[in-house]
Amino acid sequence: MGFAEEHQRWLGYHKKCRTGERLDRLDRGHRHGEQMFVERVWWPIFGKLDDLHPEYEVADWRGRPYFVDFVWKPGQVKFAIEIKGYGPHVQNTDRTRYRQELNRETYLQIAGYRVIAIPYDDLESAPEQTISLLKAVLTPSLLKTSSEGSSQFTRIERDILRMASRMNGMIRPVDVVEGLGVNRRTARKYINILCEKGKFKPVLAQDSSRVCRYELIHSFIDSEIW
Structure with a gap:
């Protein structure tokens, strides 16, 4: 957005x-x-x-x-x-x-x-x-x-945030599956948790209500947190 x-x-x-x-x-x-x-x-x-x-x-x-x-x-x-x-x-x-x-x-x-x-x-x-x-x-x-509040991010959540940052701020569950070697359910679970924590925002596919990827919400102190 x-x-x-x-x-x-x-x-x-x-x-x-x-x-x-x-x-x-x-x-x-x-x-x-x-x-x-x-x-x-x-x-x-x-x-x-x-x-x-x-x-x-x-x-x-x-x-x-x-x-x-x-x-x-x-x-x-x-x-x-x-x-x-x-x-x-x-x-x-x-x-x-x-x-x-x-x-x-x-x-x-x-x-x-x-x-x-x-x-x-x-x-x-x-x-x-x-x-x-x-x-x-x-x-x-x-x-x-x-x-x-540094404990708000688990190790796997930090790994996902770092991965999204390396991918120009956009990530898909399949990227987490392939990058971290977890199953699709686990990938979606942690991406949803990060959405709730305000670090990811769902992005809808064009002319569709389906979520196709997730946008990283940047902060200028991200490097200090992660």
């Missing part, structure tokens, strides 16, 4: 989970800058949108609702990601609003979030720089989360 289809699926899922102001804020808030971030930065890093929450509601220090552009919670760690445009945040003539925004960011850190500010202009002109910086920030927490 490409980015456009996955983005629509992800956005549709979050809309179904919301009502009232939360839904309205998602419709109003997930606009050009936020979509650029997801497409030009997040997708190239992860190839999926799991655990990324758009227009995420948190309470500020006064207990009032506040919506963060994105919150990412892959486990025990949680990051608040804000897309910062030059006009609204630097030339803001409403000093009270500007002060409140800074206080919210401080409070988010008190509440356990790591706050990341993404310049809007860089999303347009230098997304590669943003990707590099974001990887540097996220990797330590990802490795910690991965090491805590």
Whole structure:
């Protein structure tokens, strides 16, 4: 599944989970800058949108609702990601609003979030720089989360993941049978387990509902996990 289809699926899922102001804020808030971030930065890093929450509601220090552009919670760690445009945040003539925004960011850190500010202009002109910086920030927490859950992959599951990686990210049960010397039932069993763990995605044959192969869901720290 490409980015456009996955983005629509992800956005549709979050809309179904919301009502009232939360839904309205998602419709109003997930606009050009936020979509650029997801497409030009997040997708190239992860190839999926799991655990990324758009227009995420948190309470500020006064207990009032506040919506963060994105919150990412892959486990025990949680990051608040804000897309910062030059006009609204630097030339803001409403000093009270500007002060409140800074206080919210401080409070988010008190509440356990790591706050990341993404310049809007860089999303347009230098997304590669943003990707590099974001990887540097996220990797330590990802490795910690991965090491805590490293037992989630058995030896045969790791072998299948490595095989899929060598085969340009696509694999069939027959490839597992021939490559690992297991029977077809065992191959399908472990491929289905890896689908449930979010590492494989079924790919349908053209004009058919039959699954013909499985696509590896890449992560930029796969080499550390496997």
